[in-house]
Amino acid sequence: MKEIVGIRFKSVGKIYYFAPGDIKACMGDMAIVETVRGVECGEVVIPNREIDEKIVTAPLKPIIRLATKEDLAIVEKNKQKEKEAFRICQEKIALRKLKMNLVEVECTFDNNKLLFYFTAENRVDFRELVKDLASVFRTRIELRQIGVRDEAKILGGLGICGREFCCKAHMGDFNPVSIKMAKEQGLSLNPTKISGTCGRLMCCLKHEQPAYEALLKITPKIGALVVTPDGDKGRVEDVNLITGKLRIKTEKSEVPVILDRSEVKLLKDADVKLSKEEIKALKKLEGQ
Numbered sequence: 001m002k003e004i005v006g007i008r009f010k011s012v013g014k015i016y017y018f019a020p021g022d023i024k025a026c027m028g029d030m031a032i033v034e035t036v037r038g039v040e041c042g043e044v045v046i047p048n049r050e051i052d053e054k055i056v057t058a059p060l061k062p063i064i065r066l067a068t069k070e071d072l073a074i075v076e077k078n079k080q081k082e083k084e085a086f087r088i089c090q091e092k093i094a095l096r097k098l099k100m101n102l103v104e105v106e107c108t109f110d111n112n113k114l115l116f117y118f119t120a121e122n123r124v125d126f127r128e129l130v131k132d133l134a135s136v137f138r139t140r141i142e143l144r145q146i147g148v149r150d151e152a153k154i155l156g157g158l159g160i161c162g163r164e165f166c167c168k169a170h171m172g173d174f175n176p177v178s179i180k181m182a183k184e185q186g187l188s189l190n191p192t193k194i195s196g197t198c199g200r201l202m203c204c205l206k207h208e209q210p211a212y213e214a215l216l217k218i219t220p221k222i223g224a225l226v227v228t229p230d231g232d233k234g235r236v237e238d239v240n241l242i243t244g245k246l247r248i249k250t251e252k253s254e255v256p257v258i259l260d261r262s263e264v265k266l267l268k269d270a271d272v273k274l275s276k277e278e279i280k281a282l283k284k285l286e287g288q
Contacts, residue, residue, distance in 0.1 A: 002053045005063060006046025007031055012153075014172050019060040020048050030067035030075075032109065039110040041067055041075050071109075078107040082114075085137065089116055092132045100124045103146065104154050113140040119151050147287070149174055152198040159196060159204075166203045177201040179282045184272050185212045186241055191285060201285045215241045216272070219261045223270030229263050236270070 004017040005025045018033050025031060029044040067075075082105045089102055100120040107114055114137055118124075126143050133141045146154075149167065156168040167174065182194045182205055196202045220226050224236045226248060234250035234257070244261040 001050040002056055002060075003048060003050050004046070004056065004060065005031070005044060005048055007033060007042040007063075008045045008172075009035075009040055009042040012168060012170060012172065015045055016042075017046075017051075017056060017060055019062045021062050023063050023066060024048055025063070025066065030072065032064045032067055032071055034061050034064060037115070038108040038112045039064070041071060041109045074109065078109065078111065081111075082107050085114055085116070085133075088136060089129075089133060092129055096129060096132075098124055098126065098129060100126070100145075101151075103151050111139060113142060116141070116143045117146050117150070117154065118143065119148060120145055148198040149200055152196070157197055159202070161204070165197070166207070171203065175203070175206045176286075177203060177206045178286060179279065180272070180274060181205045181209050181212075183274055183278075184216060185209070186239065189278055189282060191282065195285050199285070200287060212241060215244075219244060220246060220264065220266050221270045221272055224266060225268040226264040226266055228257065228259060233267070 003020060005020045005023075006015040007018055008015050016035070018031075023031075025044045025047050027044060027047050030041055031044055032039060032041055034040075085107070086102065086105045089105065093100060093102060099122070100118045102116060102118050104117045105114065106117070114133070116133070124145070130141050130143060152165055153167040153171075153174075157165055159165055163169070177200070179189070179201070182189060182201065185205065185208065187194055187205075194201060194205070219239060219241055220236050222236055222239055225233065226236060226246070227233055228248065228250060232250040232252050234248040236246050237249050237256055238247040239245075246259050246261055246264065247256045248259060248264070249256045
């Protein structure tokens with residue numbers, strides 16, 4: 001077992017483990033730590049706890065100290081610097097007519113680096129922009145191109161459900177979402193109905209997938225061959241996974257019957273398949 005403290009640097013971001021040493025950290029404390037980006041200030045979200053050493057993949061860096069009033073004053077000062085850097089960077093982008101959209105600026109606690117996050121449809125030659133920014137701020141400048149999902153997580157907003165974006169509200173990391181999930185959940189494969197504000201597949205498809213996978217195991221799929229309570233063979237034409245209702249076209253009747261999944265006997269199940277046309281039309285929705 002190894003003692004750790006979990007620290008997060010953004011309100012809904014990834015949790016990183018650090019070695020506490022003799023420091024006893026409480027939930028909500030601010031701590032000064034060294035990261036690959038430099039010295040930073042983060043919030044304690046997991047107080048001192050012992051975990052299996054196998055979970056820790058690399059030697060943990062120690063917590064330097066719990067943040068003091070002076071440290072917190074520096075953090076607030078850095079936030080003002082970030083706002084100023086954002087404004088200046090936007091002016092430089094416009095001046096050089098670069099096709100990029102600035103999303104966020106971060107300043108490390110030790111003022112050793114400024115990070116500028118942006119989105120762009122194509123690769124951008126920002127070497128001259130870096131020189132412009134370095135001449136203004138006299139510190140290390142790093143520009144990072146991010147995807148539309150990362151942009152949505154940073155900016156936030158409301159989804160079609162009326163709630164805050166999942167990525168902004170509670171998701172630390174993005175989970176892969178596939179077109180097959182939408183197909184298995186019986187959704188219309190209309191890009192406007194299965195994609196979020198970011199233009200990619202909605203994250204809630206991943207949240208709900210386990211429930212649908214469980215229902216798919218006990219529900220005949222479209223195209224399955226079944227036997228009705230009357231002993232007639234029929235093929236499933238439509239399925240409502242939530243209610244368990246099946247529309248079945250039997251061999252003896254031209255009019256389909258509606259039955260519950262518990263009322264039929266499965267002879268041969270079918271698979272949920274995506275056509276090549278569907279994959280080609282919707283593949284870009286799976287990107288980051």
